[in-house]
Amino acid sequence: MTIRIRRLSGFEFARASPHLVDIHLRAMGYPPSMKDQRMRSWRNDVFNRGFVAYIACETRDESVADPQPAGEEFVVGVAYGFLGNPDLWWDQQLRRGLLESKWYPSVSAPDGPRGPVRGDFPEFVRSYFEVAEIHVLPEAQGKGIGRTLLTTLLDGVPARHALLSTPEVAGEQNSAFGLYRSLGFQDVLRNFMYAGDHRPFAILGRSLPLG
Template sequence: MGADEFTARLGSVIYIYSAAMRPPTDQISGRKCIMRNHSAYPDFTCVLAELPDRTPVGFAYGFHGAPGQWWHDVISRSVVELLGEESAYEWFDDPLELAEIHVHPDFQGKGIGRSMIYALCEGRKERTAVLSTHDQPTAARHLYRSLGFTDLLSRYTFPGGHELYAIVGRTLPLPAPTSPNLPHGSCTL
């Protein structure tokens, strides 16, 4: 879905985000604002995983990363400082930024996250896909590694933050799914 439908369904998206991430309640309004702002970025696309009765159980979205976007600027500067300008150019000159990927806890471990990533990346013209994730041995970290994402930065702390993140990337396109049960290009369950 595009920006308009995403904004109209932001309540469902925030519900899934809150269930998956369990943020403090006072951070929800700020997260909604960030998500609404992301929907205005170039080539924004969201994939919503739904049950047959249209109950949403997961979402993922991304957009074309470009200078002037907070995450893009902060991370590309950090990559320049730690890995050099050539690496920053390689990863951040033409990226698909996968900003949010979340599955409701009741539905995790069923291939929904993987399917959403494939659907989101399918047909994209960007050269790379990049994202940040908690730098811990989580299911999400395992998923990204299994899709060929490699660490660009590890033990990374965002300005003003305290949690450790990994910044990961891979070239596009993604290889074809290896599981015959994986719904390629679709996220309706």
């Protein structure tokens, strides 16, 4: 088995989105009914500033007993992201979570509470790369593919921080948390509920470059 990491252009990513979203749905345990909505969202993401995407391709060796033809290449993982932007849904969810968690003092106006001003948010909100998605097929996990995808994705991005989210797991006992912690990602928000998702998530971040 040979693993190759390949960068995709925005056009290539959009064209491959049906298969890439299938990887996402399987890795996250989401129902197939979500596929069309996810495809629309992923295709829209290619227009975000600083969009970068990579896939992991596996080539089966002739010596490996497998029903798939030897030498044929299969996409087994995907990772993509872009620069944070206050106009984007995820950034707005992040800022809501920071407000609700009282990350910083409330700001009041003479006539009562008002919204936060830009300078009130933690510094990382002003310069971050959002790791929007990183997924590896369940049967391909445990081979270091996720680590290679993530480190490649974050190499050289023009931001001072990287942020990502992952579903909460009791005791952080899964490979995703293990990967993120090993790369120095720290807590930003815990047990955060995104609008439209019933599962709690952890939002994690770290400074860049990975070094």
